[in-house]
Amino acid sequence: MDPTVFGFAFSLNLITAVIIGGLMSIWGAAIGGTVVTGLREALRGFSLPMWESVIMGALTAIVLIAFPRGLAGFIGKAYARLAGTTGDARPSVAEPGAAALPPCMDRPAAGEAMLEVTGVNRSFGSLKAVGDVSFAVPTGSITALIGPNGAGKTTLFNLIGGYQPVDSGSVTFRGRPIERLLPNEIAVLGIGRTFQNLQLFENMTVLDNVMSGRHRFHSSGIVPVSVHAPRVRRDEEAARQTALECLRFVGLRDAADLLPTELSFGHQRLVEIARALALQPTLLLMDEPASGLNDTETEQLARLIVCISLLGITVLLVEHDMRLVMGLADTVVVMHHGQKIADGPPDRVRADRQVIAAYLGAEVDERVA
Numbered sequence: 001m002d003p004t005v006f007g008f009a010f011s012l013n014l015i016t017a018v019i020i021g022g023l024m025s026i027w028g029a030a031i032g033g034t035v036v037t038g039l040r041e042a043l044r045g046f047s048l049p050m051w052e053s054v055i056m057g058a059l060t061a062i063v064l065i066a067f068p069r070g071l072a073g074f075i076g077k078a079y080a081r082l083a084g085t086t087g088d089a090r091p092s093v094a095e096p097g098a099a100a101l102p103p104c105m106d107r108p109a110a111g112e113a114m115l116e117v118t119g120v121n122r123s124f125g126s127l128k129a130v131g132d133v134s135f136a137v138p139t140g141s142i143t144a145l146i147g148p149n150g151a152g153k154t155t156l157f158n159l160i161g162g163y164q165p166v167d168s169g170s171v172t173f174r175g176r177p178i179e180r181l182l183p184n185e186i187a188v189l190g191i192g193r194t195f196q197n198l199q200l201f202e203n204m205t206v207l208d209n210v211m212s213g214r215h216r217f218h219s220s221g222i223v224p225v226s227v228h229a230p231r232v233r234r235d236e237e238a239a240r241q242t243a244l245e246c247l248r249f250v251g252l253r254d255a256a257d258l259l260p261t262e263l264s265f266g267h268q269r270l271v272e273i274a275r276a277l278a279l280q281p282t283l284l285l286m287d288e289p290a291s292g293l294n295d296t297e298t299e300q301l302a303r304l305i306v307c308i309s310l311l312g313i314t315v316l317l318v319e320h321d322m323r324l325v326m327g328l329a330d331t332v333v334v335m336h337h338g339q340k341i342a343d344g345p346p347d348r349v350r351a352d353r354q355v356i357a358a359y360l361g362a363e364v365d366e367r368v369a
Helices: 008-021 026-045 049-066 070-083 153-161 183-189 206-217 222-227 230-250 265-278 295-310 322-328 346-350 353-360
Strands: 113-124 127-138 142-146 168-173 191-194 283-287 314-318 331-336 339-344
Touching: 008 026, 008 049, 008 070, 026 049, 026 070, 113 153, 113 314, 127 142, 127 153, 127 168, 127 314, 127 331, 142 153, 142 322, 153 191, 153 283, 153 314, 183 191, 183 206, 191 265, 206 230, 206 265, 222 230, 230 265, 265 283, 265 295, 295 314, 295 322, 322 346, 331 346, 331 353, 339 346, 339 353
Parallel strands: 127 339, 142 314, 142 331, 191 283, 283 314
Antiparallel strands: 113 127, 113 168, 331 339
16 A cells, blocks of 8 residues: 555545534544545546645535534434424523532531631742632631732632642641642542633533533543443443433533533533532532623522532632622632732621722721721
């Protein structure tokens, strides 16, 4: 066989076939290969070799725009429509309900600290992003971490979640130091997280995105997974059922078979929360969950956070929406320039002179205080 056959043009044809057929389907490669090969042979029959690249490129662009899941996805969607199992309408969001998921039983006693941050520091060169921050998150509480932009809130979240190393200090979860653990090791302990910027897998369905949150419960090796052993099938089915329950909990059960990109931004936020809940966390970190949401979506988010708390899950959230924070939080921790300047109940924090000065950007007159 001539090795020059496997050149750039051959590789490009393979990529084109997979894209046209559909990246998300096993049958996509076969369908795409059939279409591409048939089209190339047809063009040779019409003596149009010079136009082959142009036509193939145009076809690829049309499929990417009109059929994001490729021809296999289009065929599957058309079949489902004919069978009456799906429609084109966007999913409606149902009200969350604490009864949709089992309560969290694996947690410390009420009043004990779920998370303790002690003297944590983190610098980037000469910039001290987090300086000697200490606070505790009681079990079963909703604790809010607030502060102006650039206060170091997300950096502190990254330190707690293991996404960045701690320069000094300690982070203790249920009495166990976690500041030197990796993010996956921290997740296995029962700490879930959502992100300020959406971190969804756009080429996977909503259901598959939520199922990915079940990874800590799967222990099968590469061989059982490769042969799709009975244990793997049981694990996948259990993960699927739990993921569907999590989607039902956030009100997006009807969106299970859609891609995240087919949902509104607010609905994508709910998918990310459902994925975090699939982890069955005892502590849920939420980084600006109301960012980009309108007033109606923010109210729905508030009800959802209350339902999460009713499950017995401890919540630590970073948020700029003061109405949301003051209406939900049991305890508020305020950061400014990387340091903690206040903490306590919402009413006391709201009246704190340093907090007012940090948000207004000026010293507060004694008469105002």
